[in-house]
Amino acid sequence: MPGINYFYPEFEVVRNDARCIRCQVCARQCANEVHSYDPERDLMLSDESKCVNCQRCVSLCPTRALKIVKSDCRLRENANWEGDTIREVYKQALSGGVLLSSMGNPKNYPVYWDKILINASQVTNPSIDPLREPMETRVFLGKKPEKLERDENGNLKCELTPQLELSMPVMFSAMSYGSISYNAHESLARASKELGIYYNTGEGGLHEDFYVYGPNTIVQVASGRFGVHRDYMEAGAAVEIKMGQGAKPGIGGHLPGTKVGPDVSRTRMIPEGSDAISPAPHHDIYSIEDLRQLVYSIKEATGHKKPVIVKVAAVHNIAAIASGIARSGADIIAIDGFRGGTGAAPTRIRDSVGIPIELALAAVDQRLRDEGIRGNVSLVVGGSIRSSADVVKAIALGADACYIATAALLALGCHLCRTCQTGNCNWGIATQKPELVKRLNPDLGYKRLVNLMTAWNHEIKELMGGMGINSMALRGNRLMLRGVGLTDAELRILGISHAGE
Amino acid sequence: MSMLEGRIRIPSGCAISAVISREGRRMTGEKIIESMRPMHERSNGLGGGFAGYGIYPEYKDLFALHIFYDGELCRAACEAYLRDHLEIVKGEIIPTRKIPNITDEPLIWRYFVTPLRSVLASRQLDENEFLARIVMHINTHLQGTYVFSSGKNMGVFKAVGFPEDVGAFYRLEEYEAYCWTAHGRYPTNTPGWWGGAHPFALLDRTIVHNGEISSYDANRRYIEMFGYKCTLQTDTEVITYIADFLQRKQGLSLTELASVIAAPFWSTIKRKPTEEERLNLSFLRKVYPSLLITGPFSIILGFEGGLMALNDRLKLRSMVVGEKDDLTFIASEEAAIRAMEPEAENIWSPAGGEPVIVTVKEGCY
Numbered sequence: 001m002p003g004i005n006y007f008y009p010e011f012e013v014v015r016n017d018a019r020c021i022r023c024q025v026c027a028r029q030c031a032n033e034v035h036s037y038d039p040e041r042d043l044m045l046s047d048e049s050k051c052v053n054c055q056r057c058v059s060l061c062p063t064r065a066l067k068i069v070k071s072d073c074r075l076r077e078n079a080n081w082e083g084d085t086i087r088e089v090y091k092q093a094l095s096g097g098v099l100l101s102s103m104g105n106p107k108n109y110p111v112y113w114d115k116i117l118i119n120a121s122q123v124t125n126p127s128i129d130p131l132r133e134p135m136e137t138r139v140f141l142g143k144k145p146e147k148l149e150r151d152e153n154g155n156l157k158c159e160l161t162p163q164l165e166l167s168m169p170v171m172f173s174a175m176s177y178g179s180i181s182y183n184a185h186e187s188l189a190r191a192s193k194e195l196g197i198y199y200n201t202g203e204g205g206l207h208e209d210f211y212v213y214g215p216n217t218i219v220q221v222a223s224g225r226f227g228v229h230r231d232y233m234e235a236g237a238a239v240e241i242k243m244g245q246g247a248k249p250g251i252g253g254h255l256p257g258t259k260v261g262p263d264v265s266r267t268r269m270i271p272e273g274s275d276a277i278s279p280a281p282h283h284d285i286y287s288i289e290d291l292r293q294l295v296y297s298i299k300e301a302t303g304h305k306k307p308v309i310v311k312v313a314a315v316h317n318i319a320a321i322a323s324g325i326a327r328s329g330a331d332i333i334a335i336d337g338f339r340g341g342t343g344a345a346p347t348r349i350r351d352s353v354g355i356p357i358e359l360a361l362a363a364v365d366q367r368l369r370d371e372g373i374r375g376n377v378s379l380v381v382g383g384s385i386r387s388s389a390d391v392v393k394a395i396a397l398g399a400d401a402c403y404i405a406t407a408a409l410l411a412l413g414c415h416l417c418r419t420c421q422t423g424n425c426n427w428g429i430a431t432q433k434p435e436l437v438k439r440l441n442p443d444l445g446y447k448r449l450v451n452l453m454t455a456w457n458h459e460i461k462e463l464m465g466g467m468g469i470n471s472m473a474l475r476g477n478r479l480m481l482r483g484v485g486l487t488d489a490e491l492r493i494l495g496i497s498h499a500g501e
Numbered sequence: 502m503s504m505l506e507g508r509i510r511i512p513s514g515c516a517i518s519a520v521i522s523r524e525g526r527r528m529t530g531e532k533i534i535e536s537m538r539p540m541h542e543r544s545n546g547l548g549g550g551f552a553g554y555g556i557y558p559e560y561k562d563l564f565a566l567h568i569f570y571d572g573e574l575c576r577a578a579c580e581a582y583l584r585d586h587l588e589i590v591k592g593e594i595i596p597t598r599k600i601p602n603i604t605d606e607p608l609i610w611r612y613f614v615t616p617l618r619s620v621l622a623s624r625q626l627d628e629n630e631f632l633a634r635i636v637m638h639i640n641t642h643l644q645g646t647y648v649f650s651s652g653k654n655m656g657v658f659k660a661v662g663f664p665e666d667v668g669a670f671y672r673l674e675e676y677e678a679y680c681w682t683a684h685g686r687y688p689t690n691t692p693g694w695w696g697g698a699h700p701f702a703l704l705d706r707t708i709v710h711n712g713e714i715s716s717y718d719a720n721r722r723y724i725e726m727f728g729y730k731c732t733l734q735t736d737t738e739v740i741t742y743i744a745d746f747l748q749r750k751q752g753l754s755l756t757e758l759a760s761v762i763a764a765p766f767w768s769t770i771k772r773k774p775t776e777e778e779r780l781n782l783s784f785l786r787k788v789y790p791s792l793l794i795t796g797p798f799s800i801i802l803g804f805e806g807g808l809m810a811l812n813d814r815l816k817l818r819s820m821v822v823g824e825k826d827d828l829t830f831i832a833s834e835e836a837a838i839r840a841m842e843p844e845a846e847n848i849w850s851p852a853g854g855e856p857v858i859v860t861v862k863e864g865c866y
Binding site: 121124125126128133134136138139140144145147148150155156158160163369372374375398467468469470471472473474475476477478479480 | 712713714715716717718719720722723725726727751752753757764766767768777780781784785787788789790791792793794795796797814815817
């Protein structure tokens with residue numbers, strides 16, 4: 001059936017020939033081999049079918065001769081059968097395979113952060129100027145005691161179960177070594193140390209070079225148990241049990257074998273070139289009481305010196321699930337919303353499973369309070385937090401801190417082309433090819449992460465100051481939020497009033 | 502009706518003052534009423550009130566409940582509820598004086614009560630917790646009924662009006678207390694309801710408060726986990742519950758309470774001279790981040806045998822302290838102190854977050 005598998009390319013390379021000097025930077029930079037030089041005709045050629053619109057060539061072209069545009073060669077318009085939907089049918093008819101995607105859900109679902117507005121002080125109380133008054137964003141994650149105790153002399157017993165101290169309420173979320181590069185991990189680790197926050201190994205183990213950043217590292221234990229051993233557990237400041245991920249609730253991690261080189265293989269403790277597909281469930285956790293056993297096993301194994309985080313995807317019954325986790329000995333619950341990113345996930349799962357983090361957070365925080373167990377755990381939310389304003393809204397809804405990953409990758413140069421699964425990341429992030437990895441300079445990368453977080457922290461302080469709040473007593477202060485254009489049900493779940501009320 | 506206290510949140514500016522005799526000498530209410538006159542501009546006639554400690558010596562072992570009723574039906578329902586749980590030793594209308602500036606008063610009753618021993622035993626509660634739950638139940642569930650004072654040998658008197666008129670209305674010159682606190686309110690709306698005036702009280706703890714706390718909802722949602730129900734949406738109510746929770750339920754001292762609600766900055770804690778101090782302060786901050794009260798406030802927390810005055814940690818509200826002989830005075834303005842005692846000495850402004858604790862000599866109250 002000739003022609004049936006042909007699609008006109010999604011993007012077009014527009015080259016301004018008058019500007020092009022044939023330097024061939026584009027050809028050298030494109031790992032997808034879109035650009036080539038024809039010496040006979042002295043022409044730069046493009047194979048647009050390979051283009052993923054990562055903007056690498058555009059960014060590096062010295063004469064600004066290039067741009068990538070969306071192709072206007074389209075199938076006949078149909079509001080129900082959109083072009084992408086039809087294309088996916090063709091692809092599956094050809095391959096018989098599951099569609100794979102990367103990064104967060106790009107579909108047009110409501111972004112509740114954008115329908116929530118923040119308050120500021122006027123007249124009846126003063127706003128606080130963070131340039132002139134102290135403004136505290138420090139936060140401690142971990143269980144808080146229900147009842148204070150005193151010794152025989154009446155002094156307070158000041159022992160707390162292990163806590164994580166954050167200079168600001170943001171951490172770098174789990175991204176495994178394997179899904180992202182050595183240089184990306186180094187950037188995250190060094191930035192965390194400088195900022196006084198934490199980054200998360202993801203489920204790919206911890207490269208031996210990064211053990212020195214252990215005090216700022218959260219080590220993850222996922223269903224595949226990749227790279228999990230004694231030294232690994234002891235290296236981190238906290239251990240995270242990954243039960244689920246917002247981008248792919250209900251299934252385990254995916255790392256294509258093309259990204260499993262010698263270093264990744266050694267760190268993960270798996271053979272080179274093998275796909276690392278984690279089991280969907282943890283096979284030692286089929287119920288909540290099993291989770292409790294794993295939590296306490298990890299606590300025993302690490303001498304009760306490290307908080308244990310349980311990370312779950314935001315799914316329909318998240319409030320009850322979180323309530324169960326809060327009673328299972330976990331110190332921190334991390335909830336990942338359905339827009340959370342991924343290095344590779346089945347498209348259908350990424351785009352249609354799970355719920356928005358805003359609603360999940362509001363429901364969980366309220367449920368834990370209704371049951372009087374909010375103090376048992378701290379709540380960390382991610383998927384997707386895009387700016388300092390999202391952070392402030394999340395804290396006011398009830399989160400103790402936020403996890404960010406996509407924003408951190410953007411700081412490192414990611415252009416959100418959503419093809420991490422190919423391992424051809426031209427920006428040196430989601431790749432293991434040495435010639436690509438070296439494009440990300442960790443000396444600059446870590447600095448950019450520090451810049452981003454420093455900027456956000458300034459903004460968080462400004463927003464807090466405007467509200468007249470100078471500490472993380474902001475947490476759960478929903479009176480500081482108002483909804484715009486939300487239904488009664490949405491407002492009720494978020495626990496906020498509509499603007500004007 | 503939609504503007505009633507509790508249905509909407511009403512920010513207020515205010516005046517506060519207090520006088521206490523460290524010797525336990527009892528004073529009539531006239532002095533404290535005088536203190537509110539020079540601060541007239543700080544109120545707008547929409548709320549005033551007083552708390553007196555040591556005013557019911559003849560019933561000092563009984564809880565004194567002061568209750569507003571919207572009507573006789575409410576009273577009948579509430580009294581039936583009270584009789585199920587408490588022995589009512591005495592119930593009477595609180596004597597008032599008709600004055601033109603105070604109108605639309607509800608029925609105002611007081612009861613001297615003690616918990617029924619049998620009920621207490623079956624609930625496995627101490628009498629304070631039992632009483633607190635009764636008050637919380639009435640204020641949440643009994644329509645048109647509001648308990649605004651519930652301690653022993655003390656009482657709150659409050660109304661919609663200017664404080665000096667409220668004092669005259671309740672005939673405070675006929676009461677003698679070793680400690681008085683007072684409040685004049687400047688709400689931004691018309692509350693129209695007497696329960697919204699201050700002081701706010703639970704058991705023997707009363708709060709008068711000037712300010713609008715910006716951490717209100719964080720504080721409220723935290724404290725409501727422990728059985729408290731904030732029905733009024735006022736700052737003062739939530740501060741009272743926080744004080745009750747931290748002191749009565751968690752056993753914190755007054756100083757510790759102050760270092761939770763007006764916690765020192767981390768940078769200040771770091772500079773504290775002793776390791777023990779640093780440890781204690783950071784421990785309390787880590788455990789109770791949600792009970793840190795931010796935004797401007799000056800409060801006077803009254804309790805049996807003493808009081809504590811406290812400013813927010815940035816000192817965004819004025820508050821001064823003065824002394825004369827066995828008396829200590831606290832007020833939003835020095836003028837109020839001078840009105841009580843022209844010869845007051847040692848006038849000073851406590852720093853933000855620095856608690857001023859004054860207690861009556863043991864055995865004198």
